[in-house]
Amino acid sequence: MFEVIVLGATFLAAGIAQRYQKECLVIERRAKAGYEFFGTYGSEAHIYPCFKEAVTLFNTEIVSVTRTASGFSCLTHGVSGYRCLEAKRVIDTRCTAQMSVSKSYNLLVESDKAPEFIGTSYEKGEMEQHYILKCEVPLSCDFIQARRVALNVIERFSENQRLILTADEFDYRVKADYPKTENGILYLPSKAYETPTLAFAAGLEGKEADK
């Protein structure tokens, strides 16, 4: 039995994994970590060593989490099928639309000027002429609808604007009412912290519940 199961290989999870090491199990449906802040952009190479000492399962779905006499039982489904894993505590660091006040679907674009389109905002990217263009979409919007919105924007690009990358995650703005405990599970989206560094530090220092 693990001391803690952390749902989502987020920056907050990376901190928790460093703290608990072998007593921590991190479960992640994607084949990557730390995506909640960066989506597709940037190489988050530095986050992976943080998961090294913990047991981390990528490409693994969380089917259900149920309470048991001694803690929690987590049914997962990964490349070797169903597995049942147990822990004393469960912390869910993932973010969903239900936890958020708004979300955007982001694009990394190359542009000779600040990209200004109705229904979008932007941030300067790391490289010259790179911008993160944020297409605001309803919380109920799925990826297909979001990319439809994005396509409408892209097809209005000027000659000097090009799409570099589309995100593979939504960029959520989380409600202020976290952390929350429901049925014994601590819900604290990593994205509730302002920066990856703050999220990681909270996990590392054991302050995730004190936010």
Place this chain on the structure above:
Amino acid sequence: MMHLCEIYDGKQQKRAVDAPAFANEFDVIVCGLGTAGSLAALFCAENGMRVLGIEAFTCVGGTHAAGGIAKHYFGCVGGRYQELDQRVSDFAERYTCTVPESRKLIAERALSESGVTIVYEATVCGVYLENSTVIGLKVITNDGIKDYNAKIVMDCTADAYVAAIAGCETEYGRELDGQMQPYSLVSLMFDGKDYRYTNIDFGRVNQFDDAALSQAISFARAYKIAEGDKYGTVIAQMPTLGIREGRRIISEENVTLQDLFAERQTDTPMFYSYADLDKHGWDIAFDGKEIGDWAIGANLGAYNVTVAVPYKAILPKDYDGILVPCRALGVDRDISSCVRMIPDMKKVAEAAAQWASLAIAQGKKLREVLYVQLQKRLTESGCLKESDNRGYRVDGFKNPDCSPFVSRDVKWITDVAELHETLKSEKPGEAIWSAKRIGKKALPTLRHLLLSEDENTKKHTAFAMAILGSCEANAILRDMVIERDGLMLRDCRKNNNMRGCMAIYWLGRLGDREITQELIRLICDPGEKDKPVYHQAGIQTTRYKIAEYNDLYFQFMSQSVMALVRIGELHADLRTQIEQAFTDAFASDDYYQRITGRPKLSSEGNMAQAIKAVAYSAIQHWKQQK
């Protein structure tokens, strides 16, 4: 009786169930909307079918989109995919910096417009069977677990994942040690002007073991591309790993490399595959005899071959209601390294869609559809063209010295008198293989050539004698080993072999006991690695120049271990000393350090460990025989 098949802790389970209340009924469910699956779903919908597409990730296109693979490697052009490719290309030209990003958007738009229902972030966790016909799926979605019903299920997961849940017979990995090809991770790079994708091979992974897969993901993603890389700075790592090999089904008609070399072609092809037997691992010593004779023994590893892929290669043996139109189709491991390229996957998608359309329109089982009807459709679209049946070819993009590459058809030598001309060159491969094709009647001429004063003629003739199973030239092969003949032959644009390694390979294949002591010296002597042969400057090879990895030494070591295993198999009386040599050579990690200073999870580290694993597994095997 309906059964539900699931996998628990790696083991398939099948239990009788009552028919569930299916959420929706579809004509076709496509699992995995990657290169093949996205097109299979599109073509099925364009043919008027009601299609559900299930995808674990958040976009379509797989390796060809989110995986960052923009271009394709060989294959034959033609078929319905070209229309979508043109749309992708047009959009990229105007709006995007890279083609994969365009594909992500345009392919999804095409699928939506054609009416495909797409469910992202969904994973198949169960398969419903009626007798041996797949009739539905259990799927984990963001809205909970759902049951879907379909007339036909297409497993486009590239790993025969759905077929494996259903209990279809599958295989994977090489025969000797179960290893698969190295996986890679692609990063998008920017040098201030251009955007390029780099594709780095990391190592091998058993992707069916979740702990091993997770470790591989962490290892690859933690790798930092050095500042000052020629392609610039990393913009992003691609969200999916490039897993190059997976399960393959045993199908109603499987194709093997033996079939190819014996010129046994199916008479019911759905398309022709065309590429070299593209092995990314350099430990080809452990890949088996069929491919070994071709790629090591004759030095023809980068020659292109044509494979006629039978339509029944995507129908799992003894099953119906399921097709596996992806790289998991029914070919053996040697051929699978060729029949996996992007054009092949686009064509197999079309064949599957047409086959399913015919079956559904006619109310027949898949196996009841007549090939001629499928053939007609595939021929009309250009997917299946007899002109693609090009046999063996020398093809490529550039020579190792970057000189222009001249592509040509291979014309095997049929007149024994003509063998000499090629054998005396540094490109003797075609003559060696031609000797195999000619057979024993080439032996008198070869015996005569063995007497030649010309070094190339004599040595290359020894290879030709060996490929015919003759031990008459073993003394010459032994001399090549003893002198550590480091001449790199030049038949191929990549992955050429040194003559000394080829000699070791053939002595192993022929079970030559007299070379045993020399091979033992080669693997056990720590000073071996200092020999000049392993430090040749400017040697013509296009194997990547990897820091802290000596491929020349690795090739001699790996070939020697494999040869000793083969000799031990044939001569039981030599096993004790070979076992002792293996123990001496590999008891510590010193041998590993002599090959590479790279981590054990890296591609090079993995290959170095494979040497020890092969040696120790032979010891184990021989002990069991005792």
